[in-house]
Amino acid sequence: MSVISPARNTSTINYHHLPAPQQNLFDQLMAQADNTASAAEYEALMAALIAITGITGVRYNEILKCACPCDCGCIFDADAPGLRTVEEPQGYNLGRLQCPTCTDEHPTPDAD
Numbered sequence: 001m002s003v004i005s006p007a008r009n010t011s012t013i014n015y016h017h018l019p020a021p022q023q024n025l026f027d028q029l030m031a032q033a034d035n036t037a038s039a040a041e042y043e044a045l046m047a048a049l050i051a052i053t054g055i056t057g058v059r060y061n062e063i064l065k066c067a068c069p070c071d072c073g074c075i076f077d078a079d080a081p082g083l084r085t086v087e088e089p090q091g092y093n094l095g096r097l098q099c100p101t102c103t104d105e106h107p108t109p110d111a112d
């Protein structure tokens, strides 16, 4: 008997709730996805990342970890509506976006 209720629609998960080996793997694959010059490799890495996290309903095979300074650890669909960019990615593949919760609850971390 499991005390964990079955995951149905898991559109976000929390990085901090993943076991350490999965966190390490997630970090490695994310770093590779961020830096690869190959679209095919990027897609394969993203597919692996989605499999690791168990997120469902991803629109375009792309997930991100929240880039908010609060370090909430939220991992979410990169193409969910209404997300806010924290900073423009410079020379990287991945956007730097806030998760849906941070977009709602945390002021844009604008400098100045």
Ligand SMILES: [Zn+2]
Pocket (backbone or CB within 6 Å): 066, 067, 068, 072, 073, 074, 098, 099, 100, 101, 102, 103
């Ligand atoms: Zn967040």
Ligand SMILES: [Zn+2]
Pocket (backbone or CB within 6 Å): 068, 069, 070, 071, 072, 102, 106
């Ligand atoms: Zn936040």
